[in-house]
Amino acid sequence: MKIETISRHFREAYRGIMKNSWMSFAAMGTVAVTLLIFGVFLIFAFNINYLTKELDKQLAVRASLQDNMPPAKQTEILNKIKQNPLVKNADLVPKDKGLEEMKQSWGDANFIDGLKSGDQNPLPDIIRIEPSDPKKVKELETQAKAIEGVVAADSGGGVTQTLLGFSGVVRNVILIFGVALSVLAAFLISNTIKLTIIARRKEIEVMRLVGASNWFIRWPFFIEGAFIGMTGAILPIGILLILYQAFFNTINSGAAYTVIQMMPVSALGAYLAVSTFILGALIGISGSLLSVRKFLKI
Amino acid sequence: MIEMHDVWKVYPNGIEALRGIDVKVDQGEFVYIVGPSGAGKSSFIKLMYREEKPTHGVVLINGVNVKRVRDWKIPYVRRRIGVVFQDYKLLPHLSAYENVAFAMEAVETPKREMKPRVQEVLELVGLGDRMKALPSQLSGGEQQRVSIARAIVNNPTFIIADEPTGNLDPENSWDIMYLLEEINARGTTVVMATHNKEIVNTMRQRVIAIEQGVIVRDELEGEYGYED
Numbered sequence: 001m002k003i004e005t006i007s008r009h010f011r012e013a014y015r016g017i018m019k020n021s022w023m024s025f026a027a028m029g030t031v032a033v034t035l036l037i038f039g040v041f042l043i044f045a046f047n048i049n050y051l052t053k054e055l056d057k058q059l060a061v062r063a064s065l066q067d068n069m070p071p072a073k074q075t076e077i078l079n080k081i082k083q084n085p086l087v088k089n090a091d092l093v094p095k096d097k098g099l100e101e102m103k104q105s106w107g108d109a110n111f112i113d114g115l116k117s118g119d120q121n122p123l124p125d126i127i128r129i130e131p132s133d134p135k136k137v138k139e140l141e142t143q144a145k146a147i148e149g150v151v152a153a154d155s156g157g158g159v160t161q162t163l164l165g166f167s168g169v170v171r172n173v174i175l176i177f178g179v180a181l182s183v184l185a186a187f188l189i190s191n192t193i194k195l196t197i198i199a200r201r202k203e204i205e206v207m208r209l210v211g212a213s214n215w216f217i218r219w220p221f222f223i224e225g226a227f228i229g230m231t232g233a234i235l236p237i238g239i240l241l242i243l244y245q246a247f248f249n250t251i252n253s254g255a256a257y258t259v260i261q262m263m264p265v266s267a268l269g270a271y272l273a274v275s276t277f278i279l280g281a282l283i284g285i286s287g288s289l290l291s292v293r294k295f296l297k298i
Numbered sequence: 299m300i301e302m303h304d305v306w307k308v309y310p311n312g313i314e315a316l317r318g319i320d321v322k323v324d325q326g327e328f329v330y331i332v333g334p335s336g337a338g339k340s341s342f343i344k345l346m347y348r349e350e351k352p353t354h355g356v357v358l359i360n361g362v363n364v365k366r367v368r369d370w371k372i373p374y375v376r377r378r379i380g381v382v383f384q385d386y387k388l389l390p391h392l393s394a395y396e397n398v399a400f401a402m403e404a405v406e407t408p409k410r411e412m413k414p415r416v417q418e419v420l421e422l423v424g425l426g427d428r429m430k431a432l433p434s435q436l437s438g439g440e441q442q443r444v445s446i447a448r449a450i451v452n453n454p455t456f457i458i459a460d461e462p463t464g465n466l467d468p469e470n471s472w473d474i475m476y477l478l479e480e481i482n483a484r485g486t487t488v489v490m491a492t493h494n495k496e497i498v499n500t501m502r503q504r505v506i507a508i509e510q511g512v513i514v515r516d517e518l519e520g521e522y523g524y525e526d
Contacts, residue, residue: 002406002408004408004409202387203389205387206387206389206401206448207404208376209347210376210400210401210404210405210448210452211373211374211375211376211378211379211404211405211452212373212405213370213374214373
């Protein structure tokens with residue numbers, strides 16, 4: 001397509017938008033609301049994906065050892081565990097080191113100190129076992145439990161599963177709302193385009209008669225729809241990123257223990273902006289397509 | 299060249315507008331299509347610029363079977379045809395120049411080629427000094443001239459005119475006829491549906507008369523043949 005023709009299509013699309021400015025504005029608003037909801041879904045989806053990967057990376061079986069076990073016996077158990085093919089790595093975490101790690105991750109040393117009864121450290125000595133395959137962590141947990149001198153073994157996998165299950169339900173609810181609103185937005189855009197088609201029916205008739213190609217006639221309407229969709233995407237991207245940044249800061253600051261691993265804003269921003277823009281354009285183009293197919297007789 | 303072989307046009311409501319039409323119009327001819335109202339003239343004309351498809355039979359436009367040609371190729375068939383209507387079909391917000399240039403823009407002619415060609419055809423139709431005027435500032439005759447300029451600007455091989463003088467007074471009608479005659483003299487085929495007895499009888503060109511969907515007369519240097 002020639003540059004002259006492309007610029008002509010953009011000019012005509014702009015004319016169409018300005019001619020029905022209020023209708024276009026309403027369509028952009030609907031797209032914005034739709035994409036705001038869709039954006040929340042996307043944030044959930046991206047974060048669940050991120051969380052799953054992070055949890056997989058951090059997944060480890062914590063095998064608690066009997067109290068007052070001699071260091072030689074502890075080393076013997078550690079070596080035995082290391083020989084297991086399901087084990088990627090294993091190391092001994094004495095109770096004092098365990099307490100220090102806990103203080104660091106909770107970020108509130110006084111609270112942890114308060115857990116101590118006098119000078120007694122309530123934590124057991126543990127062996128932290130990283131699985132070679134995160135899917136086989138339960139099997140590894142069972143095998144670790146069976147070792148003499150290990151009083152308990154836990155991977156925390158149940159918590160992860162519950163968290164992922166809950167997130168999945170929330171994600172589906174948001175998705176259903178998002179899809180329903182997308183259809184609504186596409187219909188509204190379709191109506192806007194329909195008005196442009198009606199307003200320009202004489203031009204379309206003349207174009208047909210003089211032999212304008214079908215795509216020459218259609219292009220401005222597709223550009224108009226895509227423009228409405230993409231313009232409608234700008235506001236929700238901004239709002240979602242600002243809110244996400246604020247939420248991210250709250251979760252990752254203060255004394256709270258970071259149970260939820262959130263995706264960093266820098267990484268999420270690009271994914272969210274690109275996905276939302278594409279979604280906006282798709283909603284817009286779908287709306288145009290509906291009208292062009294129904295009302296544009298070429 | 300336009301050829302029709304055993305062409306039928308039956309509308310969904312069952313009306314048989316054309317019944318078994320066989321006709322051939324050669325390059326450079328000037329042909330009048332006459333007949334009473336409702337005889338099938340409009341359907342005949344519409345088949346020629348592929349506004350309608352034949353229900354049965356073959357319509358060849360410059361050798362292309364319009365019934366078989368794919369939809370996306372139709373515009374390229376239409377580029378070889380110029381159409382002129384009784385109601386001009388000009389775009390009211392565009393000047394005479396822009397209305398003609400619109401036809402060139404629609405077929406993606408480079409801008410640098412547009413200006414000299416649009417000026418040339420507007421001068422040919424006698425509107426060299428009215429290029430900037432909007433249709434509302436032009437008389438009926440002048441509007442029809444713009445419409446003819448638009449029809450010829452892309453160098454079609456033939457012009458189809460559906461009652462081009464229908465809305466004009468006798469003086470303007472004759473001006474339009476002289477213009478079409480001049481365009482025909484330059485080698486462009488002209489097919490014109492008309493109810494104007496005086497024009498047909500004076501110009502003495504080929505006349506095809508249609509009645510009840512059938513060609514009842516096809517005469518070289520023919521006459522109108524009806525009272526109205």
